[in-house]
Amino acid sequence: MHALRAARSEFSRAFLDLSVRQAPAASRSVVCRGASPFSSTVPFVAAPAPRLFHTSPYVASHGGAAQFRKTDYNDPSIPFKFTPENAEHAAAIVQKFPPQYKKGATIPLLHLAQRQNNGFCSISVMNYVAEYLEMPPMRVYEVATFYTMFNKEPIGKYFLQLCTTSPCVVCGADKVLDAIKSHLKIDVGETTPDGLFTLVEVECAAACTNAPVLAVNEDYYEDLTPEKTVKILDELRAGRIPPRGPQNGRKSAEPLGGQRVLKEIPYGPGHKCTL
Incomplete structure (x- = not known):
């Protein structure tokens, strides 16, 4: 019995010593040193001082x-x-x-x-x-x-929103962006002195098949090149609305060479595939 009590006492001292070492320095003085690891009372360690949710500076969106x-x-x-x-x-x-x-x-x-x-x-x-x-x-x-x-x-009369997400960049959106900045002599987030154009970069325009994509107000201009983009800007400056959609001659999101699948009416119930 005496040996068991001695073992418990030794374990209790070791447990409390470990608790003190693991507690924050500012909290070590409030560890309850009389508590036993075999009792229902758990040694109390003061919680660390509360911290702010974040310490980084506020960054406003565009x-x-x-x-x-x-x-x-x-x-x-x-x-x-x-x-x-x-x-x-x-x-x-x-x-x-x-x-x-x-x-x-x-x-x-x-x-x-x-x-x-x-x-x-x-x-x-x-x-x-x-x-x-x-x-x-x-x-x-x-x-x-x-x-x-x-x-x-x-914003300007024409709000230029160029997609610069990965698929558009792979297809040349960075060159289109440089062409816009050079032609209008503005940077991203700026408006031309005449109040006609405002340029921003946006995330995915959900038209990756037709990359690069530029939204002008609520109209999409797709499959762009730097040269075609400059032509669109000149048309807008002249007060004309250029044709929307793909700028390389294809229809919607079809392949450049035209439709490749479903060229015929699909067979229906009761018919067999003839391919």
């Missing part, structure tokens, strides 16, 4: 600042209201949601309002949508500042 700054072009006092036509669209959108969940229309209404406001999701636009949906303005701010498709700064 077109948005970490804090709202009132300017002459982005002032809550600047009026905004849906046009009669857009008001009808907005009402139709809201009707798709149950009355108690009409805040679900926040994104489509912000998109509609931004289109009316020349592609600029201003503070007045956000406040108007919040009032329209009877929501706290902060909830609308949270949505508008989360999604990069909402532009928190004014």
Whole structure:
């Protein structure tokens, strides 16, 4: 019995010594030294000091600042209201949601309002949508500042969004980007002095088969080369809208040489393949 008690005592001292060594230095003084490893009481070690969720600096997404700054072009006092036509669209959108969940229309209404406001999701636009949906303005701010498709700064008449994800880069998007920057004499994130063009890089445009891809406002120009891109820019500057879609002559996403499969009507039930 005495030998067992001695062994327990020795084990207890070793356990407490290990606990003290593993505890943070600032917490070692609060280890309960009277606790036994064989009792229901576990030695208490103070938790380390709480840390912030992150210590890296805030990085704002394209077109948005970490804090709202009132300017002459982005002032809550600047009026905004849906046009009669857009008001009808907005009402139709809201009707798709149950009355108690009409805040679900926040994104489509912000998109509609931004289109009316020349592609600029201003503070007045956000406040108007919040009032329209009877929501706290902060909830609308949270949505508008989360999604990069909402532009928190004014953009040009033609919003150039060049995909620079891997498939497009492999097909020459970097050369297309250099051609745009050189021809318009602007860098990514800038607008031409005449207010016609704003250039940004975007992630996958979901048209990898037709890479490289440039979205001009809501229209896709695909299968681009630097030369064809410059021609498109010149047409836009002249006030003409060039043909959208593939720029190499193919139809949609078909192979360059034309359709290669399903050239005939597929056989149906009760028929056999003749190939």
